Amino acid sequence: MQNLKKWKELEDAGNILDKGNNEENDVSGWRSFRPIHIREKCIDCMICWSVCPDNAVISGDGKFIKFDYTKCKGCLICLNECPVNAIRSEKEK
Ligand code: SF4
Numbered sequence: 001m002q003n004l005k006k007w008k009e010l011e012d013a014g015n016i017l018d019k020g021n022n023e024e025n026d027v028s029g030w031r032s033f034r035p036i037h038i039r040e041k042c043i044d045c046m047i048c049w050s051v052c053p054d055n056a057v058i059s060g061d062g063k064f065i066k067f068d069y070t071k072c073k074g075c076l077i078c079l080n081e082c083p084v085n086a087i088r089s090e091k092e093k
């Protein structure tokens with residue numbers, strides 16, 4: 001039998017040792033589509049901000065400001081959850 005390590009001797013794995021990892025990553029290359037905000041339709045309900053899994057919706061004074069396209073992976077959850085269709089999608093070039 002091979003000389004295998006016992007489980008208590010294995011190195012830790014799957015640990016996130018640094019906080020805010022995604023803050024430092026540009027994930028824009030992951031997108032097939034990008035969300036586009038339509039200011040005229042937006043009622044600043046901030047549902048898009050609350051559902052975005054990547055902290056890619058920038059808000060200020062309780063209002064939608066812009067998408068942070070370096071953090072946005074293009075999942076389009078924001079588009080699907082916006083109650084007034086104030087977000088459309090555009091294919092990445
Ligand atoms: S969910 Fe739609 S209406 Fe609400 S803040 Fe976002 S874009 Fe505006």
Ligand code: SF4
Nearest residue numbers: 052072073075076078
């Ligand atoms: S497409 Fe996805 S990642 Fe990008 S802003 Fe909308 S919810 Fe966030």
